[in-house]
Amino acid sequence: MNPQQRPRREVVRSERTPGRTGARPNGDRVPADPRAVELMRRQLTTAAISAAALLVLVGSLPLDFALVPGLAAVRVAGVGIAWILLGVLVYPVLLLIGRLHLGRAERNESAVEPLEDGR
Structure with a gap:
């Protein structure tokens, strides 16, 4: 197909409401399903x-080093404890928090009764 035979493009425009407020164009609010509200709350x-948990376990490490000045000087196998904690041991903690969060989120979803029509 050469450039002169291409079909003409159609432009589709719609009226957009300012922001996504969840309100209908006439101003009425869409009633929320109580099960969805419960799931979002959970x-x-x-x-x-x-x-x-992430803030307490990982975010407090710099504070620990600031409050205990001798802690930064501790060395294990010639490597500073700060490098070991922040460079190596933080990842298993992140994985554990992520796995626990995922399990809890899946339990939350299975605890909420599904809609009758499968949506």
Whole structure:
């Protein structure tokens, strides 16, 4: 097909409402399914617990080094303890937190009763 025979492109435009507020164009709110609200509440709680665990276990390490000055001078096999903690041992902690979060999220989803029509 040469360039002169190409079909003409159609431009589709729609009126967009400002922002995604979940409101219908006439201003009525869409009623939320109580099961979806419960699932979102459970997932938010799970995410907050996972983030708090990450903050406490990993985020507190620099604070520990600042509060205990001799800790940064500790060496294991010629390598500073800070390098071992932040460069090696942090990854198993991240994997553990991620695995626990995933398991809890899956339990949350299975605990909420599914819709009748399979959606």
